[in-house]
Amino acid sequence: MNLKKFIHNSLLLCIAPLVIICIYSACPQYAGLGAGIDIVPPKGKIIYPDAGETPIRGSFVIKGEAEDDGSIKSVSVQLENIDTKVKTAGFNAEVVKISTNTAAWKVFIPNERKPKPADDPHPLTAEYPISDGEYTAIVTVTDNTGKETRLTKNFKIDNTPPVFIVSRPSTVTKPEDGSDPAIIDTYGAVFSVAAQAGEKNIVEELRIKRTDNQDTVIARFIGKNINATFSSTTADYEKLRNTDGSPVRTQLFLADNARIYNDTSDTGSGNESEWYYLRNDIYFDVLSKGYTPEIISDYFAGKRGSGTDTHSIKLNELWSDSPEAVTARGILKSKRIMTPSIPPPPPLI
Structure with missing residues (x-):
């Protein structure tokens, strides 16, 4: 190998590493991930x-x-x-x-x-x-x-309590002239609450609480067609019964399964009804007009109908100024039985 060729090859060997270093310095995206450009989304x-x-x-x-x-x-x-x-x-x-x-x-x-x-x-x-x-x-x-x-x-x-429509017990009623004694449903060996609930989610709990001693009985996961029964052989029945057969004054509460998620408390009870209706009180002007418990629930929640189905049509109608809707809304307001002052259920005999 002649001297001139030797010097040329030596220069190439010396320059090549320098070129590689320059390329990596100018193009960091080809370097290791720790020092490269972020090309991956989070x-x-x-x-x-x-x-x-x-x-x-x-x-x-x-x-x-x-x-x-x-x-x-x-x-x-x-x-x-x-x-x-x-x-x-x-x-x-x-x-x-x-x-x-x-x-x-x-x-x-x-x-x-x-x-x-x-x-x-x-x-x-x-x-x-x-x-x-x-x-x-x-x-x-x-x-x-x-x-x-x-x-x-x-x-x-879900921020709306269940719509609570009770068929039995019927609480206290009087004939139209108001002269007869109060009529109270009576029960024998089984006490029951029969009702309907308007609720999109799960009806989780029915509570019956005495107002005199605060004793409470609970029926859980009872569905939307409620038939909660308490037999005379159970402790719950004894909590509700007066041994002398006199009326027991109670409060009724119906709750869904919603919960608060505020990062500190994920428990507690669901949305609880503030009032209930007697079915007979609202049947003629509300239920028989096609305003179902589900429609009433959506109305209370502030919803509007968004389709052409019967539910949407009747829901929008309930918001309207039609005579039928105005009457129904008036009945829903006036016939509420507020839970803090519910009349007594029937005596257990």
Whole structure:
């Protein structure tokens, strides 16, 4: 090998490493992941609430975790009604860094009942920022380079107590002239509550509480066509019975299975009825006109009909100014039996 060729090859061997170093310095995306450009979108998950089929009531919290090669810039949450496709405004989450690449996020969703003016023509209806229904929570996680990832999870929201329509006991009634003694249903070896419930979700609990000594009996998961029975051989029957056969004064409560999910308390009772109706009191002007317990429940929840089905048509009619609807609404208001002062059920004999 001549001297000139040797020098040429030696220069190539010396220059090649320098060229490689320059290329890697100018193009960091080809370097290791720790020092490269973030080209992967962030990851994440929703970890709370883990409600399953249990509805959420009141204001609530949604929280989760996120990770990225770089860092998490923001997390926002939007709720979309599954039936109507209407979306809420976005809620910005609080993001707390856990480690170099991971963060925890949490967002508070306010959902308290809005006050109504005194002259509201529909005083029994409720209005919430997020109405009852099924929703998809859409969580958008954004990293510091602007790349986004969307996470979704479905929830139920329910802030409306069950509509409670009692057939028996019929409480205290009098003939129209008001001169006869009060008539009270009587029972023998079995005491029962027969009723209907207007409720989208699960009717979880019927409570019967004595007003004199606060003794309470409970029937659970009783369905929407209620026939709760208490036999004379049970302790619950004895709690309700006066040994001298005199009337027992009680309060009746019906609750669904909704729960509060505020990141501190996931227990407690569901939405509990504030009043009930005697079926005979509302049958002619309400039930017989096609306003079913389910329609009344949706009306109380502030919902409107969104289709051409019978339920939607009758629901929208109940909101209208038609004479039939006005009469029905008046009956629903005037015939309420408020739970704090329910007349006595029949004596147990």
